[in-house]
Amino acid sequence: MSTSKTNPVYALIRKEWLYNRGRILPLSIGLAIFGILTVGMLMILPDILPMIEGFMPELTPEMAIQSFMSSINSIVSIIAVILCADAIAGEREKNTLVLIRTKPIPIYSIILTKLFARYIIMLIGTIVGTLLVYLFTYLLVGPPEIGSILLSLAVYALILFVYISIGMLISTIAKSQISAGAISAGIVLVISLVTSLLVSDSIINYNAFQLSTNLILRDFTPLTIALNCVALLIIGFILIAITIILFESEKEPVRKSI
Amino acid sequence: MKNHGIDIENLHKSFQDIQALKGVSLKIEKTGLYGLIGPNGAGKTTLLKCVSSLLVPTFGEVYINGDLVEPKNFAVRKKIGFLPEDSGLYEKLTAKEFLHIMAGMHGIPKEDRKKKVKEIVEFVGINYPPSKIVKYLSTGQRRLLLFASILLHDPEILILDESLSGLDPINREHITKLMRKLAKNRIVLFSSHILADVWRLCETIFVLNQGELIVEDQPENILSKMSDDSYFLTVKMGSEAIKEYLETYPKVSVIGIQNDKLLFKTEDKVLISDVIKDIMKDFEIVSFGPNIPDLDQIFTRMVTAS
Numbered sequence: 001m002s003t004s005k006t007n008p009v010y011a012l013i014r015k016e017w018l019y020n021r022g023r024i025l026p027l028s029i030g031l032a033i034f035g036i037l038t039v040g041m042l043m044i045l046p047d048i049l050p051m052i053e054g055f056m057p058e059l060t061p062e063m064a065i066q067s068f069m070s071s072i073n074s075i076v077s078i079i080a081v082i083l084c085a086d087a088i089a090g091e092r093e094k095n096t097l098v099l100i101r102t103k104p105i106p107i108y109s110i111i112l113t114k115l116f117a118r119y120i121i122m123l124i125g126t127i128v129g130t131l132l133v134y135l136f137t138y139l140l141v142g143p144p145e146i147g148s149i150l151l152s153l154a155v156y157a158l159i160l161f162v163y164i165s166i167g168m169l170i171s172t173i174a175k176s177q178i179s180a181g182a183i184s185a186g187i188v189l190v191i192s193l194v195t196s197l198l199v200s201d202s203i204i205n206y207n208a209f210q211l212s213t214n215l216i217l218r219d220f221t222p223l224t225i226a227l228n229c230v231a232l233l234i235i236g237f238i239l240i241a242i243t244i245i246l247f248e249s250e251k252e253p254v255r256k257s258i
Numbered sequence: 259m260k261n262h263g264i265d266i267e268n269l270h271k272s273f274q275d276i277q278a279l280k281g282v283s284l285k286i287e288k289t290g291l292y293g294l295i296g297p298n299g300a301g302k303t304t305l306l307k308c309v310s311s312l313l314v315p316t317f318g319e320v321y322i323n324g325d326l327v328e329p330k331n332f333a334v335r336k337k338i339g340f341l342p343e344d345s346g347l348y349e350k351l352t353a354k355e356f357l358h359i360m361a362g363m364h365g366i367p368k369e370d371r372k373k374k375v376k377e378i379v380e381f382v383g384i385n386y387p388p389s390k391i392v393k394y395l396s397t398g399q400r401r402l403l404l405f406a407s408i409l410l411h412d413p414e415i416l417i418l419d420e421s422l423s424g425l426d427p428i429n430r431e432h433i434t435k436l437m438r439k440l441a442k443n444r445i446v447l448f449s450s451h452i453l454a455d456v457w458r459l460c461e462t463i464f465v466l467n468q469g470e471l472i473v474e475d476q477p478e479n480i481l482s483k484m485s486d487d488s489y490f491l492t493v494k495m496g497s498e499a500i501k502e503y504l505e506t507y508p509k510v511s512v513i514g515i516q517n518d519k520l521l522f523k524t525e526d527k528v529l530i531s532d533v534i535k536d537i538m539k540d541f542e543i544v545s546f547g548p549n550i551p552d553l554d555q556i557f558t559r560m561v562t563a564s
Contacts, residue, residue, distance in 0.1 A: 006362065006365055006366070006367045006368060008362060008363045008365045010362060011358075011359050011361070011363040012359075012363060014359060014362065015351075015359045018350070018351060018355060018359075019348065019351075094346040095342075095344055095345055095346040096345070096346040096348060098312065098340075098342045098345050098346075099345060099346075099347075099348075099360070099363075099407075102311075102335060102338070102340045102342075103335060103360075103363040103364060104332035104335045104336055104365065105363060106330075248329075
């Protein structure tokens, strides 16, 4: 028998993968359908409501993509935090956390593995969904500029990181999976609504949570983009650090009254 | 040299204003089966969780084979196999996937896992297909799967919290046999509400009440301490008739009638044979023997006395 030991975290990653992999396909298809409907709606809206035709500019591929990016900024983020609700609160509720806590796995590894698994799944779903919407827009509206879409996706990846960190934090402190999902979704909704209202020129450069949407139609200096990305990373890491500290300091780590 | 076994020193654990453990100290050095009993809320699960590093004591220390138990001391977790009372399982996985993941979480190399899982499955006696989804397992099958999962890393000490409760007699007997086998070369500390199981299995019994260790002894010693040298007797003519007879018999005191049995005591143990001989002249004895309290009575007496 081999005497070498493998890192127990790999097994935790495998468990998270086996548990969450089934979510990628429905998420991708759901997002694609939602994106296609969004673009389709923009195309047929002037026909079914002739009175708004004068107010609506002619639909461009960028407009179509921006509209989709704006939607996923809220919808994917809400799905992401709901997905995070089962990470700790869900395991605590099902009393499976004890299976992990009795193993030689550090607390930070538990949090990071769960966060990473959900992040990757959401990211794959978002990328596949965006790709399908891109193809649909390309065929029906025209070729969108690929560079800004890629940049927008890259920035959204960081925004998603922050939202998933919020989801993990709430899941760690909430008493049940349902309350974790509801609280996190509420927080994301408030952030999305508030930041979507911050459109004045003086603020828009600092509106990191809407940068992925605004990037499609507006020009930002590389420095502005970089600063916003760094800010998002810092926020995400601070949230993760708080989550780890709170999880580690729990007095009754395996069960809470629900 | 490292100390062997479990060493609990003055363990206190409080949850807000509830004191779950109040200075529990105990030492287990030899391999074997050790039982932990106590009424609901006595602190059994809290004690076992403290030993398994799932709870941090408010005061006091626990050592496993000389290593201090604390959440960050992973060396201790490798030595312990803890079976929680009501642990959940990963319902979406198959039994095989579950065991492989549990083995991986203990750091067993991938190339050894298959062999190890096979060995443990055979040892534990899991006889359902390994491809069966955990969600569809029965209570007994789930318990066996959990039991298998805590043996994968070959722990030196097993901590089992209510491992026999909720099982049918066949599964209970099966797990009991496993526990006996395992206790031959390791310490098995288990808590149970089923007193008969604790009584027949354990070398030493620990009784907890209101967070305090009130008894630590071998079952036969507890039994002899708790029995009161009284006798029971039933006769064909009925208990009232024999009661009247014995009330007038010198150096015999009648305790009372319990379930048609007459309970009585003699001033001197040697007198009992004479008493029985005399009774046999006038009565037909159906049953007679020392009045040994049942386990529930012993348990109640111990708890009440504390």
